[in-house]
Amino acid sequence: MVQGGDTSDxxxxxxxxxxxxxxxxxxxxxxxxxxxxxxxxxxxxWPDVMEDFGRELYVAWQxxxxxxxxxxxxxxxxxxxxxxxxxxxxxxxxxxxxxxxxNILVLVxxxxxxxxxxxxxxxxxxxxxxxxxxxxxxxVGQLSVGGNFNFICPYSHEMTHGVxxxxxxxxxxxxxxxxxRPIFVVAAGLAxxxxxxxxxxxxxxxGLAATVGLVLTLWVQRPGWRRGVxxxxxxxGSVLIVPAIAFGLLWRAMPAGAALYGTLGSWPVAxxxxxxxxxxFLTGTGLIEPGLNLQKMLLWAGGYxxxxxxxxxxxxxxxxxxxxxxxxxxxxxxxVAGVLGVYRTAIPWLGxxxxxxxxxxxxxxxxxxxxxxxxxxxxxxxxDVLRLSMIVLALVLLLxxxxxxxxxxxxxxxxxxxxxxxxxxxxxxxxAWIDGRGGCGHxxxxxxxxxxxxxxxxxxxxxxxxxxxxxxxxxxxADAFLADSRAEVVNEMLDVVAKSxxxxxxxxxxxxGVMLNYLAxxxxxxxxxxxxxxxxxxFGEDRMLAAFQDHPPDFVALTRRPMREFGxxxxxxxxxxxxxxxxxxxxxxxxxxxxxxxxxxxHGKIELLRRAAEI
Numbered sequence: 001m002v003q004g005g006d007t008s009d010x011x012x013x014x015x016x017x018x019x020x021x022x023x024x025x026x027x028x029x030x031x032x033x034x035x036x037x038x039x040x041x042x043x044x045x046w047p048d049v050m051e052d053f054g055r056e057l058y059v060a061w062q063x064x065x066x067x068x069x070x071x072x073x074x075x076x077x078x079x080x081x082x083x084x085x086x087x088x089x090x091x092x093x094x095x096x097x098x099x100x101x102x103n104i105l106v107l108v109x110x111x112x113x114x115x116x117x118x119x120x121x122x123x124x125x126x127x128x129x130x131x132x133x134x135x136x137x138x139x140v141g142q143l144s145v146g147g148n149f150n151f152i153c154p155y156s157h158e159m160t161h162g163v164x165x166x167x168x169x170x171x172x173x174x175x176x177x178x179x180x181r182p183i184f185v186v187a188a189g190l191a192x193x194x195x196x197x198x199x200x201x202x203x204x205x206x207g208l209a210a211t212v213g214l215v216l217t218l219w220v221q222r223p224g225w226r227r228g229v230x231x232x233x234x235x236x237g238s239v240l241i242v243p244a245i246a247f248g249l250l251w252r253a254m255p256a257g258a259a260l261y262g263t264l265g266s267w268p269v270a271x272x273x274x275x276x277x278x279x280x281f282l283t284g285t286g287l288i289e290p291g292l293n294l295q296k297m298l299l300w301a302g303g304y305x306x307x308x309x310x311x312x313x314x315x316x317x318x319x320x321x322x323x324x325x326x327x328x329x330x331x332x333x334x335x336v337a338g339v340l341g342v343y344r345t346a347i348p349w350l351g352x353x354x355x356x357x358x359x360x361x362x363x364x365x366x367x368x369x370x371x372x373x374x375x376x377x378x379x380x381x382x383x384d385v386l387r388l389s390m391i392v393l394a395l396v397l398l399l400x401x402x403x404x405x406x407x408x409x410x411x412x413x414x415x416x417x418x419x420x421x422x423x424x425x426x427x428x429x430x431x432a433w434i435d436g437r438g439g440c441g442h443x444x445x446x447x448x449x450x451x452x453x454x455x456x457x458x459x460x461x462x463x464x465x466x467x468x469x470x471x472x473x474x475x476x477x478a479d480a481f482l483a484d485s486r487a488e489v490v491n492e493m494l495d496v497v498a499k500s501x502x503x504x505x506x507x508x509x510x511x512x513g514v515m516l517n518y519l520a521x522x523x524x525x526x527x528x529x530x531x532x533x534x535x536x537x538x539f540g541e542d543r544m545l546a547a548f549q550d551h552p553p554d555f556v557a558l559t560r561r562p563m564r565e566f567g568x569x570x571x572x573x574x575x576x577x578x579x580x581x582x583x584x585x586x587x588x589x590x591x592x593x594x595x596x597x598x599x600x601x602x603h604g605k606i607e608l609l610r611r612a613a614e615i
Contacts, residue, residue: 027128031111034132038140039104039152042463045470046140047096048147049483049490050559050603052155054515055529060085061094061518070262071254074527074539078197078265079246081157095478100152103160107139107151110164113171114420120174121387122424130423133452137459138416142466143408147483150412158198158266159413165195166206167417170389173213177221177382185214185231189238196243197263200270201414205396207239213389216371220381275537279567284410286403293354293403301355307336311447312430316439329446337450349458353405356418357398363425364391387424394418407459423452475519485595486603492593493557493606494520500590500608505554510583511571513559513603525551533566533575545579552611556587560605588612 047053062073063086069075075082085099092098111131118127137143139151148155169191176184188210195206214235218228243263250259261268269275279288286293311332318328340347371384394417398405407415426448431441472487473480483490497520501507507522511531517524526547528539536544562570572580587609598604 023124027115027124027131030128031115031131031135034135035108035111035140038135042140042142042152042467044481045467045483046100046142046147046150046153047481047483048155049474049486050513050515051146052148053153054513054518056081056085056154056157057096057099058514058518058529060089060099061521062523064089064094065523068250068253070250070258072527074529074535075262076266076269076535076538077156077158077199079250079262080194080197081161084161085157093478096153096475096481097478103152103154103157106160106164107135110151110167111135111139113164113167117167117171117174117386117390118420118424121383121390122428126424126427129427129449129452130420133419133423133456134416136456136463137407138412138419141459141463143412143459143462145466149409154413156199159202159410162195162198162202162206163413163416165191165198166202166209166393169195169206169210170213170386170393173210173217173389174382174386177213177217177385182231182234186234186238188214189235190242193239193242196239197246197265200266201397201400205393205399208396209389209393210235212392213385216375216385216388220375220385269538272538275534278534278537280534280565283565284404285401290403296351297354297358297403297405300351301358304355304359307340307451308426308444308447311336311444312434315431315434315441315443316437318440318443319438325440325442328440329442332443333446333450335450336447337454340451340454344454344458349455350406350408352455353407353411353415353418356405356415356422357395357402359425360391360395360398360418360421363421363429364388364395367391390417391421394421426452479519485598486601488595489593489598489604489606490516490519493608496591496593496608497522497555497557500610501555507555507557508548508553509557509559510579511559511561511563511576513557513561513606516557516606522555525553531571531576531579532561533563533568536576541576541579545582548579548582552586554611555590556583556609556611558583558607558609559603561602583609586612 059069059073059075059082063069063082067073069079069082085102088098088102089095092101111134114134115127115131118130122130142150147153151160154160169188172184172188172191176182176188192203192207192210196203214231218231223231247259247263250262253259254262275281282288314328314332367384367387371381371388374380374384397414398418400414401410405411405415405418407419427445430448431445433441434444435441469484470482472483472485472491474483474487474490475481493516497507497516501520501522503521505522506525507517507520508524508526509516514524514529516522526544528535528544528547531544558571560570563575568575572584588611590608590610592605592607594605
């Protein structure tokens with residue numbers, strides 16, 4: 001007896017197969033095209049010319065020369081990323097381009113994992129939409145005035161490597177749920193173990209998400225206590241063996257205490273209450289004005305309700321009949337896009353992610369209830385576990401900026417998983433729920449896509465403005481990139497350093513600007529890299545001063561770098577006075593590089609000094 005689709009003729013089946021193949025590949029092709037287009041548009045415009053990313057280059061370069069992290073280079077994160085970057089330099093050569101190649105690969109692998117996960121929990125269309133947003137806003141885009149907040153040239157590779165490892169751990173546990181092979185549990189444990197060598201916030205999020213995924217999997221599968229204990233032992237044993245190996249490797253190059261400190265990475269810093277009270281971190285978490293930030297979060301949540309609740313009600317009321325079935329979704333798309341487009345200048349789009357912690361928490365609660373009800377159903381249990389794991393990852397990452405969730409700044413990594421959840425909710429989960437109650441889910445989906453399109457359009461305009469400022473070439477060869485107008489001062493100082501500072505002489509740049517060290521290939525003889533209020537608290541000004549006294553640099557460059565975001569005015573004025581005084585007493589002015597049009601701008605002025613004993 002012939003059943004179902006078998007009644008169709010061979011040509012019809014062939015036609016359906018071709019369209020099925022097109023559907024499978026349309027998403028990956030669109031994502032690839034978007035990535036290539038964004039890379040071409042932003043080529044070599046990713047890093048900041050003076051802040052943060054210079055540390056990533058400098059540390060990796062110094063490791064290739066035989067320096068050891070923590071023993072020779074003061075560092076407050078885990079050891080994984082610096083040694084990965086140093087390995088990249090050893091294989092591909094020391095140069096910005098080498099890290100760019102590696103980081104593009106990191107982004108591609110992350111997109112592959114995210115796409116595969118979202119296909120499972122939200123369908124191909126939602127997976128494609130989400131990955132396109134990742135590429136434009138988080139992976140390559142530049143939403144901040146400075147650089148550093150993207151996956152190509154991140155301010156901290158611990159963030160990008162950490163997000164990749166966190167998603168990989170979730171993916172491996174899902175593979176165990178699907179295939180039942182314990183090796184995937186071990187792989188997930190190894191991913192979390194590597195994750196522990198990055199940053200605290202990423203470790204907590206990825207570790208908790210993976211643990212939740214494993215526990216829920218065991219709850220669903222009920223493998224028996226022996227197998228269950230074996231799986232838990234394999235997971236946590238794999239987690240612990242990675243830092244144990246890291247400790248052993250570090251111990252070969254330094255005393256055990258320093259090796260333990262390095263293995264712990266940013267955990268000791270996380271418990272430094274003085275550093276945590278700096279204005280920079282209080283502002284970033286939203287705790288500097290908690291009442292105001294909570295008010296903004298609730299106002300934005302009300303805005304979401306105002307847009308999507310009426311849309312959901314209309315979607316439930318509309319019946320998805322064949323006649324004119326495309327009309328309601330098109331109308332919904334045009335109405336939402338038109339209203340948001342007309343009022344786009346009145347909407348403070350920088351706050352669009354503010355309610356995401358509340359939304360993610362609510363979605364997680366609903367999904368957990370659904371999972372608990374149908375956990376015995378093998379058709380849905382694996383998908384539900386995977387969905388909850390991604391929600392836990394998104395929610396815990398948002399904790400660092402719970403009252404001030406944002407897409408820009410740290411949000412390029414911390415808010416990215418929440419964005420994946422949000423896209424899944426509006427493009428697939430709610431529309432599917434509406435369809436299941438006889439409504440037209442396409443209406444809600446169209447409204448969600450319209451809101452998303454307007455939001456991405458507004459942010460893309462900000463990205464374009466950022467790129468337009470980056471027209472000044474800096475560096476040469478593999479280190480060449482484009483920067484904003486501060487590049488003029490940097491280039492002039494690089495010329496001065498090339499003429500005044502011998503290749504074997506040393507240079508320290510204070511309070512920030514280690515990019516000069518890297519581009520000029522002049523090392524700092526002290527272990528310290530930056531001298532902002534945070535690092536003076538973490539490492540101690542007394543130790544920094546002692547390092548300068550024991551190993552005085554031949555030259556010192558002082559940059560104009562206000563520290564208002566930390567709650568201070570300037571290095572040497574209301575913090576770091578003893579170190580600044582020692583430098584002024586022991587060094588003599590050589591020259592000042594300053595651009596008249598950058599008067600008062602951060603790093604718009606750099607003064608070079610030479611050690612008095614060298615004059």
